[in-house]
Amino acid sequence: MRKAVIGEGSCGLAAGAGKVYTALESLCSGGYQLGVTGCIGMCFLEPIVDVYEAGKLLKRLVRVSEKDAERVSAALTTGDFSAVEDLAITAEDESFLTKQTRIALRHCGLIDPNDIDAYIAEGGYGAIAKVLGGMSPEDVIAEIKTSGLAGRGGAGFPTWFKWNAAREAVGGPKYLICNADEGDPGAFMDRAVIESDPHSLIEGMLIGAYAIGAAEMIVYVRAEYPLAITRLTEAIRQASERGYLGENILGSGFSCTMRIKAGAGAFVCGEETALIESLEGKRGMPRLKPPFPAQSGYWNKPSNINNVETFANVAWIIANGGAAFAAMGTEQSKGTKVFALTGKIKRGGLVEIPMGKTVREVIFDIGGGVRDGRKFKAVQTGGPSGGCIPESLLDTVIDYKALSATGAIMGSGGMVVMDDSTCMVEMARFFLKFTTNESCGKCVPCRLGTKRLYEILTRIVEGNGREGDIALLEELCSAVKDGALCGLGQTAPNPVLTTLRYFREEYEAHINEKKCPAGECAALLTYRIEAEKCKGCRQCAKNCPAQCITGEAKKPHVIDSSKCIKCGSCKSVCRFGAVVVE
Amino acid sequence: MSESCCCEKKSDLSLLEGVLAEYAPQKGSLITILQHAQEIYGYLPVDVIYHIAERTGQSPAQVMGVATFYAQFRLKPVGKHPIMLCKGTACHVNGANSIEKAITEKLKIQDGETTEDGLFTLKTVACLGCCSLSPVMMISGETYGSLTPAKALKILDELREKEVAAQ
Numbered sequence: 144m145r146k147a148v149i150g151e152g153s154c155g156l157a158a159g160a161g162k163v164y165t166a167l168e169s170l171c172s173g174g175y176q177l178g179v180t181g182c183i184g185m186c187f188l189e190p191i192v193d194v195y196e197a198g199k200l201l202k203r204l205v206r207v208s209e210k211d212a213e214r215v216s217a218a219l220t221t222g223d224f225s226a227v228e229d230l231a232i233t234a235e236d237e238s239f240l241t242k243q244t245r246i247a248l249r250h251c252g253l254i255d256p257n258d259i260d261a262y263i264a265e266g267g268y269g270a271i272a273k274v275l276g277g278m279s280p281e282d283v284i285a286e287i288k289t290s291g292l293a294g295r296g297g298a299g300f301p302t303w304f305k306w307n308a309a310r311e312a313v314g315g316p317k318y319l320i321c322n323a324d325e326g327d328p329g330a331f332m333d334r335a336v337i338e339s340d341p342h343s344l345i346e347g348m349l350i351g352a353y354a355i356g357a358a359e360m361i362v363y364v365r366a367e368y369p370l371a372i373t374r375l376t377e378a379i380r381q382a383s384e385r386g387y388l389g390e391n392i393l394g395s396g397f398s399c400t401m402r403i404k405a406g407a408g409a410f411v412c413g414e415e416t417a418l419i420e421s422l423e424g425k426r427g428m429p430r431l432k433p434p435f436p437a438q439s440g441y442w443n444k445p446s447n448i449n450n451v452e453t454f455a456n457v458a459w460i461i462a463n464g465g466a467a468f469a470a471m472g473t474e475q476s477k478g479t480k481v482f483a484l485t486g487k488i489k490r491g492g493l494v495e496i497p498m499g500k501t502v503r504e505v506i507f508d509i510g511g512g513v514r515d516g517r518k519f520k521a522v523q524t525g526g527p528s529g530g531c532i533p534e535s536l537l538d539t540v541i542d543y544k545a546l547s548a549t550g551a552i553m554g555s556g557g558m559v560v561m562d563d564s565t566c567m568v569e570m571a572r573f574f575l576k577f578t579t580n581e582s583c584g585k586c587v588p589c590r591l592g593t594k595r596l597y598e599i600l601t602r603i604v605e606g607n608g609r610e611g612d613i614a615l616l617e618e619l620c621s622a623v624k625d626g627a628l629c630g631l632g633q634t635a636p637n638p639v640l641t642t643l644r645y646f647r648e649e650y651e652a653h654i655n656e657k658k659c660p661a662g663e664c665a666a667l668l669t670y671r672i673e674a675e676k677c678k679g680c681r682q683c684a685k686n687c688p689a690q691c692i693t694g695e696a697k698k699p700h701v702i703d704s705s706k707c708i709k710c711g712s713c714k715s716v717c718r719f720g721a722v723v724v725e
Numbered sequence: 726m727s728e729s730c731c732c733e734k735k736s737d738l739s740l741l742e743g744v745l746a747e748y749a750p751q752k753g754s755l756i757t758i759l760q761h762a763q764e765i766y767g768y769l770p771v772d773v774i775y776h777i778a779e780r781t782g783q784s785p786a787q788v789m790g791v792a793t794f795y796a797q798f799r800l801k802p803v804g805k806h807p808i809m810l811c812k813g814t815a816c817h818v819n820g821a822n823s824i825e826k827a828i829t830e831k832l833k834i835q836d837g838e839t840t841e842d843g844l845f846t847l848k849t850v851a852c853l854g855c856c857s858l859s860p861v862m863m864i865s866g867e868t869y870g871s872l873t874p875a876k877a878l879k880i881l882d883e884l885r886e887k888e889v890a891a892q
Contacts, residue, residue: 153854153855154870156868157861158858158870186858187857326852328817328852329813330854331854368854369866404757406795407795407797425755426790426791426794526814559815565818573817
């Protein structure tokens with residue numbers, strides 16, 4: 144019997160997957176089955192309906208809307224898909240997936256996240272059985288060391304080293320914590336893993352808990368991810384019911400529990416010591432290090448914290464061997480990395496590729512390049528802690544060291560593509576506004592430094608930049624970098640520094656010529672009506688809130704730029720393209 | 726702050742009893758208690774904050790400190806349809822500012838404010854994680870993607886019409 148499986152991740156649901164499911168459900172009269180899966184990562188094609196026959200993928204229908212439900216249902220019933228050929232995925236779009244190597248995302252969009260048996264059928268919980276069936280904690284740590292797995296949350300610290308430090312730490316109880324406070328705007332791989340394959344997180348964490356000797360596991364999830372919390376709660380319930388969590392797991396004598404703690408919205412809680420403070424019910428302000436969490440973490444007990452994507456690799460490494468993981472990647476960075484490709488990109492979504500590919504391959508080969516035929520300008524990686532990589536560095540290899548050399552960072556894997564209509568000074572200002580808002584206020588360099596940086600950038604984009612502002616920005620950036628207490632402050636200047644490094648002429652144009660080359664900064668733009676194109680229809684004048692457009696009917700109009708508030712209403716209502724922005 | 730002084734407003738504290746019975750004895754559960762309290766009352770009234778402080782053995786200042794640190798907590802009542810407008814990087818690049826401008830002009834409220842009829846509260850958020858559909862907003866749990874200013878305003882109009890029809 145044919146089975147239609149609908150991708151119901153958060154973005155699929157936002158695109159209308161839930162409505163498609165309901166519509167098909169009401170039309171289905173037993174001729175086919177319906178199922179749900181998580182996010183396959185092809186967000187640009189949502190909602191997606193995968194049709195399976197005898198367990199094999201028969202058809203992938205994309206951008207399916209409620210309106211298509213009737214013909215899709217008919218095709219599913221009869222097996223004749225000719226009437227829905229227009230919905231079938233193209234070979235070009237399919238290459239978005241076939242060019243990837245998926246380990247952390249191995250089950251995403253393929254299995255039902257609400258069903259533990261679907262995970263087990265794919266070999267799930269085999270790795271924890273292997274570990275408990277005869278590996279010592281030291282063996283596990285050695286295997287992770289062989290794999291070369293490093294922290295996928297951004298810092299890239301070797302996972303085995305953290306586990307070993309927590310294992311060797313004196314005292315107890317010990318805690319294993321998962322950082323699912325995915326705060327970088329533009330990154331959503333952790334959400335996708337939890338929503339689409341929650342059991343792989345549970346299994347990875349169990350292996351980690353066994354390795355460090357923890358009996359309690361806590362997942363700190365962002366409150367903005369309600370669906371992830373619902374699915375993980377259900378997965379924990381099912382895993383407990385089957386004896387994968389709780390007392391005497393698989394009869395091995397190893398016991399471990401798991402619980403979720405919902406965050407309350409604070410970017411700084413992605414920093415591990417701030418996360419611990421938040422877990423303890425306090426304001427999420429970072430602690431001084433050392434002591435490190437491995438020695439003194441949650442309730443001052445030895446604690447180990449890893450990110451979701453890191454844990455999602457663990458069961459695969461144990462099942463396939465650390466060497467298989469290490470066979471992928473570069474000398475310095477092993478395995479694969481997931482990127483969330485967004486912005487002005489043709490094919491946006493989740494991309495998992497082996498380390499060592501180039502940024503260009505991700506954006507152009509897989510992502511299809513910049514959309515709307517515009518020109519690529521830069522890609523922002525690593526969120527507010529990262530930087531902008533210009534076109535000249537597109538052949539940079541994806542590797543922790545190589546990316547850091549550009550001034551950007553690997554970070555959690557957000558990649559926001561920008562075209563020539565994006566102003567880089569405004570971009571830097573956007574990130575500094577974010578870090579200013581999110582600074583916890585504990586240390587002066589970050590609390591005041593980010594605010595002053597934001598103020599200087601604001602005056603530049605508003606056309607009030609002064610001579611010497613660039614040097615001032617550079618000086619302040621280095622002071623904040625050197626003086627801030629935690630990662631948030633130390634990396635907050637990166638967006639300014641990289642844009643200054645690669646797009647200095649844009650800053651200069653704003654300050655010296657009072658011009659925004661990208662045409663984004665409203666204060667620096669002038670609106671003008673081209674007399675030869677204007678038909679004198681009066682639409683612009685009628686819609687101008689500042690009433691600064693004058694002219695007789697059927698004759699060219701004029702904008703009084705001294706009164707113009709640069710709202711853009713005239714440009715948006717002009718049917719003749721006569722309003723130009725300079 | 727002044728308009729919601731604890732001596733004027735009396736919240737029904739008994740509604741919180743179940744939550745406090747379960748969590749107050751557990752150390753480190755303040756955020757969880759505040760989350761439940763907000764679910765019950767829609768926001769965190771000052772008398773509720775005092776009550777939680779008393780029951781968890783902390784000072785009201787400590788509880789207030791936590792309540793004001795996290796973006797999720799509100800100290801004022803919220804409109805019936807809170808609008809969470811995403812201003813993450815992808816949404817920013819794809820025009821979130823123009824959506825915000827359209828909404829603030831239409832509803833005549835700024836970020837964090839509630840409309841006079843109590844229907845909408847605007848709150849900009851850092852990232853909803855639906856970056857491929859940017860710009861995005863979430864209203865009462867429903868996510869609306871690929872917005873344009875006109876599309877966003879139409880959604881608000883439809884919600885308002887539904888409310889009027891329901892009355």
